[in-house]
Amino acid sequence: MIHESSKSDSNLTFMMGEFEAEFPDDRRYARNHMWAQAANDDPSKIRFGFTAYAVRLLQDVYFLDWMLDAPSSLAESQEIGSIESKKAESALYAPGSGQLVQFNHTLMEDPSAINTDKYGAGWLFEMQIQQSDFLTARQYLELLAEVWDRTQRTIKGQLNE
């Protein structure tokens, strides 16, 4: 199920059914399905966004809301906001502990960049974070392979209610 993409040397692909979810290996990944990329000027300032896996589950994002204002200190797994999409809704949680620097304000008015440019303009927030146990793209794909069955059961279980 894990392929080196032929389109780009730096992308790995995970098949979600028929859908090819791509994961650039120029960044790290958090277990809550966010990518993590250090800023050029400051390696401890990390920008987070949704992975292709998360965006595929959400589909068209309609609404993003944060429960706190930046700057703010965050504990790992602290609830920080919520998201609503065409198909789903979810609370959002901090990918690690540290200092929240800023949210991507352009998404507050129009969250569609999450769908159109998830690895770029669709970034969610930046944190000052001293953490090195984020997954590599390959490790993240191994995690996806592990959780894919459970994810499908979660979705189907709720759809059948």
Place this chain on the structure above:
Amino acid sequence: MAKRISVVVSQSPSKNPAKRKLEEDIVAGLLFENGIDVTIVPNLYDIKPDSTGMLALRQISGNLVVISWLFERAAHWILDRNAIHGRVGEVLLKNDDEEEEAWEEDQDSEAADHKDRVIDSRTIPNRKIYCLDLKITNRAQEFIDEVKRIHNENAVQIVGLGDIIKSVPPQPNGFAGLNGATASAVERMSSPTNDTALSLEGNGLDQPSVVNRIEDTGGRRWYPVIDYSRCTNCMECIDFCLFGVYGVDAVDTILVEQPDNCRKGCPACSRVCPENAIMFPQHKTPAIAGSSEAVASLKIDLSQLFGAPAEGRSAEELAALERDEQLIAAGREAVGLTVGMPRRQEQRDTEPKDDLDDLVDELNDLDI
């Protein structure tokens, strides 16, 4: 004479096109109804008390229908906090039969426990506010029909329409006839032959709808809303909150005095309220957002996949944790369960007395 009725449509803060379409479909449908004025405002909860939007709402007199994405109770008490008072108008468009039962149970239990609610000590103007929840159905026609029903209900209370009305065909301007007027009289009155006749317009008769659209760019807010039909003025919230949100009015009744001191995302005081009187209308848990019962969402909840921690704490523990998070975020010391937690001892007064209690009371009464 049919009274005019004002309908306020409160828009969702979400860009969800389905939500926006439902709002607009309802407005479009109401345009064809005579005697209805429509005001469109941004999300009612986010409107600041001194903004154009709230001023416009305060100027509306008479019965009011509020259509919003908020639970009925939340919409009603948000208006109340903004000095727009009224009685709860009975809405027939509800989630389903279960909700009705839940409301009835609420009222039964309130009647049974004889607690004094803040609302009992207040004078409420004799106007009705009907709150409709847009989450109930995605069919605009159901909301339009309910508004028409409410409009008719209020019209009928004022005017005793005789049987003869039924024989009068509706006129092109929607003017259906005055008490006992014959068809020919109605015809003469609606087509006056001199210019001294009173205009049919402007005297409260059935004019076409007026739509007033208010744009307000205030940003999103977060603060508690008190349901005074449940609140007993016990003061547990003011003891618990360490951010100065609560205060008391001139007659020592609790109120949300500094709403914007509230910590975004923190619903802790609602968890410690013994009467479930405190709502946070934008909280994801329906019980906290003002639902009378939990309503299952139609959407898939991905929270477990996106990192939700396991549940399993008491409401008080959760409230203390949430408050500590906010204290630390504000650069203050966490206090855990040591400050302002509900005084459970006092709750005992509400329990039925047993024999031992009676014995102790008798001992106290003995004048020794």
